[in-house]
Each structure stands twice: as structure tokens, then as C-alpha cells.
Amino acid sequence: MHMRIIWGKILPGQWDAFEAAFKKALEIRGEVKGLKRQWLLRDENDPDAGYAISQWESDEEMRAFWDSTKRKDAMAILQPFFVNQFTITNCAIRIAVSH
Numbered sequence: 001m002h003m004r005i006i007w008g009k010i011l012p013g014q015w016d017a018f019e020a021a022f023k024k025a026l027e028i029r030g031e032v033k034g035l036k037r038q039w040l041l042r043d044e045n046d047p048d049a050g051y052a053i054s055q056w057e058s059d060e061e062m063r064a065f066w067d068s069t070k071r072k073d074a075m076a077i078l079q080p081f082f083v084n085q086f087t088i089t090n091c092a093i094r095i096a097v098s099h
Contacts, residue, residue, distance in 0.1 A: 025074035035061070
């Protein structure tokens with residue numbers, strides 16, 4: 001399993017509109033091969049920052065989606081909110097514990 005963790009900042013005071021746009025982007029994107037789960041998290045210390053985390057079956061499927069038209073179409077809705085402060089980290093899940 002693999003995970004992509006993206007941290008980023010958006011325009012000040014735009015979180016609610018960004019979250020609505022994120023939901024719309026998910027609708028546009030539709031189902032994605034290999035995507036297991038996805039989260040949008042808002043930073044409690046900085047209300048204009050957050051994380052998008054996605055869990056994938058394989059690195060290949062994660063990277064294939066990154067280069068896809070589906071992703072580009074969905075990102076077009078989110079792009080106006082970004083201030084170009086972000087990091088992207090790809091991870092291999094080594095240990096997962098469920099409670």
C-alpha cells in the first residue's frame with residue numbers, strides 16, 4: 001500500500017469555499033483505480049492550511065492518477081484557491097494498525 005500526503009495553504013479566509021470546491025472536484029474526478037481512501041484535513045493551528053491524504057493499492061496506480069486527465073480536470077476547480085505553498089510526499093505504508 002502507498003500513501004500520498006499533500007500539505008498546502010489556500011487564500012486567507014477561503015476554507016469553506018475551498019472545501020465545497022474539493023467536494024465538487026471529487027464528483028468530477030469520479031472513481032479512480034487503486035484509490036482505497038482519501039481524506040481532507042484542516043490544520044487546527046492555521047485555518048488556511050490543510051492536508052490531502054490518499055491511500056493507494058500500488059505506487060503505479062497512484063502515479064498513473066497523478067498524470068491523468070481526471071486529476072487535471074478536478075484540479076482546475078481547486079487551482080484558484082492555492083497560494084503555491086505546498087509539499088507533496090509519497091510514502092510506502094510499512095505498518096498499519098487498526099483498533
